[in-house]
Amino acid sequence: MFDTIPSATGDDAAAQAIVTALTRPQSGTALLTVAGEIDTVTAPHLEVALDTLVGATDGTLVADLTGITFLASSGLAVLIQAAHRADRSGRRLRLVVSGRQVRRPLEITGTDQLFDMYTDRASAGLACDD
Amino acid sequence: MSDLDSPHPAETLDGVSTVEVRTSASAALIPTIRAVASDLAARADFDLDAISDLRMAVDEACATLVDVAAPRSALRCTFHVRVDGIEVRVEVEVDEPAATVSTDTFGWRVLQTLADEVDVLAAPTADGGRPTVGIRLDKLAGDPPR
Numbered sequence: 103m104f105d106t107i108p109s110a111t112g113d114d115a116a117a118q119a120i121v122t123a124l125t126r127p128q129s130g131t132a133l134l135t136v137a138g139e140i141d142t143v144t145a146p147h148l149e150v151a152l153d154t155l156v157g158a159t160d161g162t163l164v165a166d167l168t169g170i171t172f173l174a175s176s177g178l179a180v181l182i183q184a185a186h187r188a189d190r191s192g193r194r195l196r197l198v199v200s201g202r203q204v205r206r207p208l209e210i211t212g213t214d215q216l217f218d219m220y221t222d223r224a225s226a227g228l229a230c231d232d
Numbered sequence: 233m234s235d236l237d238s239p240h241p242a243e244t245l246d247g248v249s250t251v252e253v254r255t256s257a258s259a260a261l262i263p264t265i266r267a268v269a270s271d272l273a274a275r276a277d278f279d280l281d282a283i284s285d286l287r288m289a290v291d292e293a294c295a296t297l298v299d300v301a302a303p304r305s306a307l308r309c310t311f312h313v314r315v316d317g318i319e320v321r322v323e324v325e326v327d328e329p330a331a332t333v334s335t336d337t338f339g340w341r342v343l344q345t346l347a348d349e350v351d352v353l354a355a356p357t358a359d360g361g362r363p364t365v366g367i368r369l370d371k372l373a374g375d376p377p378r
Contacts, residue, residue, distance in 0.1 A: 142295045143259050172266070174291050175342040206284040211342055 120144045121169070122151040128229050130161035137169025140177030148177060152184035156195070163188055164226050166198040173207045181208075185216035194218050196226045249313040257301035257324045265309050266291045272311050272318060278373045286318060286371045289346040292339055293322045293367040300365060302327040317373050323353065323366035331365055348372050 120138030127133050134155040140148055155163055165184075170177075181197075188195045197217045199205050208214040220226035253268050255261040269290040273283040290309070297307060301324035312319040333352055334340070343350050353366035 139263060141259070141262060141291060142298075143262075172263075172287070172291075174288060174295065175339040176295065178342065179338055202280060202284055206281055207288055207342075210281075210285065210345055 120147050122147065124151065124154055126159075131228065132159035132161065132163055133223075133228065134163075134165045135169065136165065136167055137171075139172035140170055141172065141174040142176045145174070145176035145180050149180040149183070152180060153187075156184050156187045156191070160191075162196065162227060163193055164196045164198065164223075164228065166223060166226075167204050168198055168200045170204050171201075173204050175207075175211075178207060178211060178213050182213060182216060196220060198223055198226050247315055251311045251313065253309045253311075255307050255309075257298050257305045257307040259295060259298050261307075262291055262294045262298065265294055265307075268309075269311070269318075269320070272313055273371075273373075276313050276318060276373055278318075278371075282371060282373060285346040286320075289343055289350075289369055289371060290320055290322070292343045292346070293320065293350075293369060296333050296339060296343075297322055297324040297365060297367060300324065300326055300331050300333060302362060305362070315373075317348070317371055319368065319370045321353065321366055321368045323355075323364045325362040326365050327362070329363045331363070333365060333367065343367075343369065346371075 120136060120140065123135045125133050125135070132155055134151055136148060136151065138144060152165065155165065185195050195217050197208075198220050199208065200221050205214075208217075208219075251268065251272060253265055255265065266287045270283055270287045273286045278286065294307065294309065301307065305325040307322065307324045310321045332354060335352065347369040349368075349370040351368045353368050355364045355366070
């Protein structure tokens with residue numbers, strides 16, 4: 103139906119990355135900071151980071167998603183898994199979301215109901231930013 | 233990308249502009265396609281939520297089809313931009329004539345939520361070439377209340 107494109111894949115040239123950082127900004131709180139575009143290529147990276155956040159810590163769990171510029175259903179799926187995992191340890195994951203790029207996908211799918219949503223770090227219970 | 237033999241050259245007919253993007257069927261190239269979707273929706277005066285929804289819906293359709301595409305095949309994404317919305321057709325070549333996309337997945341439910349209309353397209357054998365599978369979606373410029 104249409105011609106084959108000569109270069110078979112552009113995987114290396116167009117490879118994307120997301121940046122994640124797990125910190126303990128204050129006693130009893132674990133904070134995961136994520137930046138980049140979350141799609142089928144990068145969602146596995148987010149999944150690993152969220153597993154580490156939810157699995158290796160006790161206390162309050164916060165994921166700061168303000169640096170995310172795109173969130174696909176694959177990203178929603180790993181966030182939902184993390185919410186369920188936190189729930190099993192009796193906790194609710196706090197999300198810091200400021201932009202439409204993340205808020206819209208969460209809201210239109212109802213996924214936001216699984217989290218405590220905040221628009222900045224201070225209201226999510228973090229004493230001082232960065 | 234400038235395939236002048238394309239059956240659907242960019243043009244304006246009956247108020248419809250057509251833009252076609254063709255890439256290797258690779259997940260790494262989907263960011264480029266969703267960027268085109270965002271740009272077209274913004275230029276068509278979609279409201280901000282509808283731009284976000286179209287970008288995500290196009291990403292979802294492309295990701296679903298890249299999963300079932302034959303190795304070393306192409307993905308074609310055609311945007312028909314109308315006054316009141318954008319229709320998107322995404323197609324890939326597949327090896328198996330019976331190949332299709334599953335519609336009982338989380339991703340498909342998200343796609344149905346994001347778009348105003350969504351269908352699976354299947355062409356068992358087109359033009360004597362490899363069979364293709366596609367997804368057609370339609371998104372209106374002003375998100376109607378649901």
